[in-house]
Amino acid sequence: KAGVTQTPRYLIKTRGQQVTLSCSPISGHRSVSWYQQTPGQGLQFLFEYFSETQRNKGNFPGRFSGRQFSNSRSEMNVSTLELGDSALYLCASSWDRGPGDEAFFGQGTRLTVV
Amino acid sequence: GEDVEQSLFLSVREGDSSVINCTYTDSSSTYLYWYKQEPGAGLQLLTYIFSNMDMKQDQRLTVLLNKKDKHLSLRIADTQTGDSAIYFCAEPPNQAGTALIFGKGTTLSVSS
Numbered sequence: 543k544a545g546v547t548q549t550p551r552y553l554i555k556t557r558g559q560q561v562t563l564s565c566s567p568i569s570g571h572r573s574v575s576w577y578q579q580t581p582g583q584g585l586q587f588l589f590e591y592f593s594e595t596q597r598n599k600g601n602f603p604g605r606f607s608g609r610q611f612s613n614s615r616s617e618m619n620v621s622t623l624e625l626g627d628s629a630l631y632l633c634a635s636s637w638d639r640g641p642g643d644e645a646f647f648g649q650g651t652r653l654t655v656v
Numbered sequence: 657g658e659d660v661e662q663s664l665f666l667s668v669r670e671g672d673s674s675v676i677n678c679t680y681t682d683s684s685s686t687y688l689y690w691y692k693q694e695p696g697a698g699l700q701l702l703t704y705i706f707s708n709m710d711m712k713q714d715q716r717l718t719v720l721l722n723k724k725d726k727h728l729s730l731r732i733a734d735t736q737t738g739d740s741a742i743y744f745c746a747e748p749p750n751q752a753g754t755a756l757i758f759g760k761g762t763t764l765s766v767s768s
Contacts, residue, residue: 646701647698
């Protein structure tokens with residue numbers, strides 16, 4: 543079956559702009575989580591959506607937002623981009639977080655802010 | 657607070673065993689995970705261990721868990737050059753849902 547698909551793979555934006563990233567989970571998966579990966583901070587949890595509702599949120603400013611559609615596809619949006627937002631953004635999908643439930647990761651979107 | 661600590665680098669020769677260590681803080685974690693990230697790729701779940709287990713073996717991988725010391729290790733037997741990657745340990749935070757708290761990752765370099 544198809545894996546987690548993230549689009550676009552690479553993106554270059556200018557400071558102050560906004561950006562939308564997309565994640566299509568594995569068919570049948572209802573949970574989508576987003577992470578930011580940087581060399582300095584490592585992998586940090588952004589938020590998680592389940593059945594179109596935000597279930598958990600990490601410690602990121604309000605410029606970072608997301609949503610999930612009825613088909614479980616998810617988007618995340620970053621407004622007023624800053625240089626420090628340059629990172630690899632990963633999304634993960636799972637059926638649900640039951641014991642041992644595996645989260646499958648996409649290849650990520652590499653965002654560069656200049 | 658919740659935090660997961662790992663050493664940043666490990667270098668081994670092909671054929672040797674690799675041991676990657678991790679300490680975690682949330683003693684209520686029911687599962688602990690090891691993920692692998694190859695260059696330019698997302699994360700791949702390697703293995704996980706229930707918190708009521710001390711050891712889990714899966715082919716070349718052995719996971720050891722010391723709950724008292726909150727210490728987790730991943731041993732890779734007969735390490736190959738294809739094992740070169742970044743290895744992350746992760747635990748669920750103390751809340752429902754699918755979020756994971758990751759360590760900073762250990763870069764394993766395997767030389768032939």
